[in-house]
Amino acid sequence: MRDGDEVHGHLLYGPQPDVAGASGYPDAPPRMGFFTDTSVCIGCKACEVACKEWNAIPEDGLVFTGMSYDNTQGLGADTWRHVAFIEQRKPFGGQEPGVGHEDVDVFAAAARLGTGASSPGPGATSPPPGRAPAGAPAGEISPVSPDGRTELRWLMASDVCKHCTHAACLDVCPTGALFRTEFGTVVVQEDICNGCGYCVPACPYGVIDQREGDGRVWKCTLCYDRLGAGMEPACAKACPTDSIQFGPLQELRERAAERVAQLHAAGVTDARLYGESPDDGVGGDGAFFLLLDEPEVYGLPPDPVVTTRDLPDMWRHAALAAVSLAALALGSFARRPR
Amino acid sequence: MSESDVTRDGVRGARPGRQAPTGAHAGRRRRGRRGRGEQPMVPEAEFSSYYGKPVLNKPTWKPLDIAGYLYLGGLAGASSLLAAGAQASGRPGLAAPAKLGAAGAISVSLAALVHDLGRPARFLNMLRVLKPTSPMSVGSWLLAGYAPLTLTAAATEVAGRYRLLGSAATAASAVLGPAVATYTAVLLADTAVPSWHEGYRELPFVFAGSAATAASGLALAAAPAAQAGPARRLAVLGAALELGAFRAMKRRMGLSAEPFEQGRPHLLLRAAEALTAGGAALALFGGRDRRLLLAAGAALLTGSAALRFGVFHAGVASAQDPKYTVVPQRERLERGR
Ligand code: SF4
Ligand code: SF4
Numbered sequence: 001m002r003d004g005d006e007v008h009g010h011l012l013y014g015p016q017p018d019v020a021g022a023s024g025y026p027d028a029p030p031r032m033g034f035f036t037d038t039s040v041c042i043g044c045k046a047c048e049v050a051c052k053e054w055n056a057i058p059e060d061g062l063v064f065t066g067m068s069y070d071n072t073q074g075l076g077a078d079t080w081r082h083v084a085f086i087e088q089r090k091p092f093g094g095q096e097p098g099v100g101h102e103d104v105d106v107f108a109a110a111a112r113l114g115t116g117a118s119s120p121g122p123g124a125t126s127p128p129p130g131r132a133p134a135g136a137p138a139g140e141i142s143p144v145s146p147d148g149r150t151e152l153r154w155l156m157a158s159d160v161c162k163h164c165t166h167a168a169c170l171d172v173c174p175t176g177a178l179f180r181t182e183f184g185t186v187v188v189q190e191d192i193c194n195g196c197g198y199c200v201p202a203c204p205y206g207v208i209d210q211r212e213g214d215g216r217v218w219k220c221t222l223c224y225d226r227l228g229a230g231m232e233p234a235c236a237k238a239c240p241t242d243s244i245q246f247g248p249l250q251e252l253r254e255r256a257a258e259r260v261a262q263l264h265a266a267g268v269t270d271a272r273l274y275g276e277s278p279d280d281g282v283g284g285d286g287a288f289f290l291l292l293d294e295p296e297v298y299g300l301p302p303d304p305v306v307t308t309r310d311l312p313d314m315w316r317h318a319a320l321a322a323v324s325l326a327a328l329a330l331g332s333f334a335r336r337p338r
Numbered sequence: 339m340s341e342s343d344v345t346r347d348g349v350r351g352a353r354p355g356r357q358a359p360t361g362a363h364a365g366r367r368r369r370g371r372r373g374r375g376e377q378p379m380v381p382e383a384e385f386s387s388y389y390g391k392p393v394l395n396k397p398t399w400k401p402l403d404i405a406g407y408l409y410l411g412g413l414a415g416a417s418s419l420l421a422a423g424a425q426a427s428g429r430p431g432l433a434a435p436a437k438l439g440a441a442g443a444i445s446v447s448l449a450a451l452v453h454d455l456g457r458p459a460r461f462l463n464m465l466r467v468l469k470p471t472s473p474m475s476v477g478s479w480l481l482a483g484y485a486p487l488t489l490t491a492a493a494t495e496v497a498g499r500y501r502l503l504g505s506a507a508t509a510a511s512a513v514l515g516p517a518v519a520t521y522t523a524v525l526l527a528d529t530a531v532p533s534w535h536e537g538y539r540e541l542p543f544v545f546a547g548s549a550a551t552a553a554s555g556l557a558l559a560a561a562p563a564a565q566a567g568p569a570r571r572l573a574v575l576g577a578a579l580e581l582g583a584f585r586a587m588k589r590r591m592g593l594s595a596e597p598f599e600q601g602r603p604h605l606l607l608r609a610a611e612a613l614t615a616g617g618a619a620l621a622l623f624g625g626r627d628r629r630l631l632l633a634a635g636a637a638l639l640t641g642s643a644a645l646r647f648g649v650f651h652a653g654v655a656s657a658q659d660p661k662y663t664v665v666p667q668r669e670r671l672e673r674g675r
Contacts, residue, residue, distance in 0.1 A: 012399070026568055028367065042468055064376040067389045067435070070389075072393070073391065074392075074395075075395075076395065081573040084388060084653055087390065096358065105639075119517075129370045137502060168529075168530065171469075171471040171472065172471065172472045172473070172474065172529075173469075173472060174464050174467075174469060174472045174475035174478060175464060175466055175467065175475075176461055176466065176467045176469065176476040185466075190546070192463070192466075194455060194463050194464060195455055195460065195462045196454075196455060196460075196464070196644060197399055197454075198472070198476060198529075200395050200396075200397060200398050200530035201394065201395070201396070201397040201530060201531045201534075201653075201657060202528065202529045202530060203394070203395065203530060204394070204530040205394075206392065206393050206394040206395040207395070208395070209395045209398070210398040215455075215456045221514055249355055265342055293386075296385060296386045296387055296388075296393070296664045296668070297386045297388065299387065299388030299389075299391055299393060299660070300393070301393050301663050301664065301667055302667045302668050303667040303668070303670050303671045304530070304663060304667070307527075307529055307530050308471055308528065309529050309537055310527075310528075310535075310538055311471060311524075311528055313538070313539070313543075314473075314523075314524045314527050314528060314538045315524060317522045317523075317538065317539050317540075317541075317542050318517075318520045318521055318523055318541075318542040319520075320542070320543075321516075321520040321523070321542030321543045321545070322516035322517050322519070322520045322542075322546065323416075324543065324546055325419070325519055325520065325546040325547075325549060325550060326419060326512075326516045326630075327515040328550055328572060328579065329416070329419035329420065329423055329550070329568075329572060330423070331421070331571070331575060332554075332568040332569070332571040332575060333423040333424075333426075333427050333568045333574040335376045
């Protein structure tokens with residue numbers, strides 16, 4: 001077979017079925033990755049903590065952001081897993097009309113508290129069992145629609161390095177500090193990184209970043225050290241709901257497709273996969289997601305493209321510009337006929 | 339702790355940003371400049387974002403180091419061309435400052451790069467591999483070849499000896515010079531930063547033109563008026579290329595051209611335009627008045643610097659506002675690629 005592009009994929013963009021092989025591992029194990037199913041994420045941040053603990057990542061600033069429950073804000077040199085919290089005034093399932101309370105004067109209601117005959121009186125936080133109106137789930141926040149869903153929804157998603165098939169960070173690194181592992185993941189070698197910072201703006205997902213006072217860059221290694229010893233990454237291990245699933249990428253893709261079908265059948269039509277397609281701008285992600293809204297709602301780019309896709313064209317234009325500059329100089333020295 | 343009050347008209351004094359804005363309220367708003375100057379070319383876009391947080395991590399490069407590095411690289415590269423031309427056409431008064439300028443500029447630019455990296459050993463570490471997919475790797479090797487050539491050319495010029503070696507070095511540095519001046523455009527464009535990447539076709543030409551104006555500016559200021567003819571012409575040609583290519587670039591870029599029209603980049607780029615055009619006009623009509631030539635040279639040098647800093651800061655601004663990442667991508671998706 002001679003059609004190398006078909007079999008091995010392209011080096012700079014497009015589908016690449018054998019990432020590790022293309023990087024020079026003849027007998028690589030199957031490509032490993034993450035499938036993060038955000039529909040079961042409970043926002044416990046166990047992954048953030050486990051990642052920090054296992055990788056001995058320094059503290060990244062203790063700030064209160066006021067952004068829902070999110071105080072890590074985004075991925076960076078010292079945050080390799082980041083749990084996003086999105087508070088939305090959006091019905092989860094079908095909206096139930098007639099449960100609005102705009103016509104209720106809460107101040108008047110509060111003034112009557114404890115005086116009405118049916119009131120449980122001060123001190124009671126919920127009606128005693130058996131006294132609640134029929135159909136009202138005890139102890140839940142209203143307004144509640146009959147299927148038990150509230151009108152405010154929380155989207156929680158644990159974000160991480162995507163371990164791109166075509167990783168811009170890896171391609172632009174001038175020192176070779178970033179490399180492709182035999183598992184098809186992307187890892188920085190901290191003893192080789194020069195701190196040039198070139199990979200930082202190259203990453204289309206805003207993942208890799210420079211550590212202050214260190215100069216070098218850091219990001220998720222997909223726990224390369226644990227993988228080598230046959231263990232799963234710390235975040236996946238710690239996730240109590242299996243929102244973070246680790247395994248051979250092909251297997252994860254099948255599992256994810258099934259999960260989406262299941263959610264669609266259950267009426268969650270917003271469910272969609274993000275980053276799983278080998279045909280996307282980065283050749284597919286080694287870490288992909290099941291989202292319940294548009295990617296940009298979670299702070300993810302809707303259609304990222306690896307910057308090196310245009311690199312041959314860039315070099316061509318630069319060469320042309322260099323020739324033009326030489327021509328301008330030549331023209332400046334040309335003697336004008338007198 | 340909380341300063342907010344719940345009233346009949348709703349919540350007053352609440353901390354903003356509890357709810358992730360989805361839709362029209364998302365993202366940071368920038369007010370377009372009023373009055374003269376260009377209007378923002380694209381209407382305020384509606385899009386979603388995660389609390390207005392940037393999607394990309396912004397470049398960590400220090401502006402003075404890296405924008406300065408881009409500028410000095412251009413100045414050096416085009417100066418080498420002037421030096422070679424002057425030498426070949428028998429204009430020693432023009433060749434000398436051009437050679438010294440090239441050597442000086444590339445030395446300072448290397449110093450700026452090393453300063454940004456943190457320590458000199460890190461520049462050597464750059465040369466441990468050669469990767470065509472990394473403009474920075476290609477650039478490092480280019481500089482490793484080019485800088486010694488300019489230094490040789492300048493040293494023989496100062497010493498007044500080893501003429502043959504000096505001529506060879508001057509000619510060789512003129513071969514590499516244009517590449518040194520334009521590769522920096524690829525360096526910026528090969529990133530996910532919208533305002534750098536989207537202009538990748540025209541940016542090398544902008545940088546080529548700006549390199550020509552900087553080098554001719556230095557030559558006009560330092561060479562005797564009688565030998566400054568080529569520098570004058572290069573100033574005019576370079577200014578035309580720079581200004582023309584920049585306009586074309588902005589027209590093609592769409593939304594990601596907006597950061598060039600706002601805030602500090604806007605001021606810098608406007609200044610660059612005025613200084614470059616003014617400097618070129620002075621160079622053309624300035625006659626042989628030393629003071630006018632000096633003014634033209636200074637204007638061209640500052641104009642070129644302002645352009646590099648303007649482009650640099652516009653890119654950083656475009657990386658920090660999620661709008662410039664999300665909206666074009668969303669539009670591309672909706673168009674079906
Ligand atoms: S997400 Fe960014 S840092 Fe991670 S592999 Fe892709 S380009 Fe590199
Ligand atoms: S900062 Fe380190 S890993 Fe990133 S491109 Fe530079 S040398 Fe490579």
